[in-house]
Amino acid sequence: MLTVHHLGISQSDRIVWLCEELGIPYELVRYDRDPVTRLAPASYKALHPSGTAPVISDDDLVLAESGAIIDYIVAKLGGGRLTLQSDHPDFAQFLYWYHFANGSMMPCMMMLMAEGSVAEMMRDRANRNLVALNEHFAKGNQWLAGEEFTVADIMILFPLTTIRAFVPLDLSPYPHLRSYLKRAIARPAFQRAMAKADPDLQIPAD
Structure with a gap:
């Protein structure tokens, strides 16, 4: 049986959403962040040597x-x-877009939590990434892979929405990207996933 170990307000949102889109059976085990440090609890860190979210288990895997x-x-x-x-x-x-989410966008967003010249460099890179995304949708693409919704869309949503609980991100200059986010958030599977994984989290689409 597939078990999704979900850390609240984390990248494991993606995995819950994926399971809902595919309509496959899974067990959801939820872990809350420390209310002071906002870090994962020791029980979550013990699941895998990486100590990070997401984590799944499937039988012995x-x-x-x-x-x-x-x-x-x-x-x-x-x-x-x-x-x-x-x-x-x-x-x-x-x-490209499937690997872009964690290869390009996520590192920029994480580094924005730092201070100084590195954060400024990452902010510039993040802005260029946002411009590229906005231009992609300005061309009439409904999803990252053109007309078909794919796992690339599941990957990209976290660094554009949920992570904003930790890092400010102004999307007002990117109207086509905002329209895309509204389409993604409106998907029934996404709504079901968030109701199960993070029901109290307000997902920003602008």
Whole structure:
């Protein structure tokens, strides 16, 4: 049985959402952050050597890292859904945005918690990433992989929404990106996921 170990207000939101989109059975075990430090409790850190969210278990397997978990679930339990095959015309675009979320966007957002010249450099990089996303949707793309919703969209939402509970992010200059976020947040599977994972969290779309 697949178990999603969900740390409140964390990247494990993605995994709950993925399971809801795929309509697969899973058990949700929720862990609250320390109210003072806002860090994961010791019980969560003990799940995997990485000590970070997300984490899943499936029988004897314990797996961390958003991308690895998504690939595992899609391949083993999801029948390859929410991905594009190599012969699809938007395959390369899908791959780019799928890896962009944690390869480019998340490091920028995390570094904005720091101070000084490094934070300023990361803010500039984050702004360029936001411009690129806005331009992508300005071209008429409904989703990151064109007209098809994929795991790339599941990956990108956290650094654009939930992480803003920790890092301020002004999206007012990016109207096409804001419209995209509203589409994503309105998906029934997303609404179900957040009702289970973080029911008290207000998800910003602007």
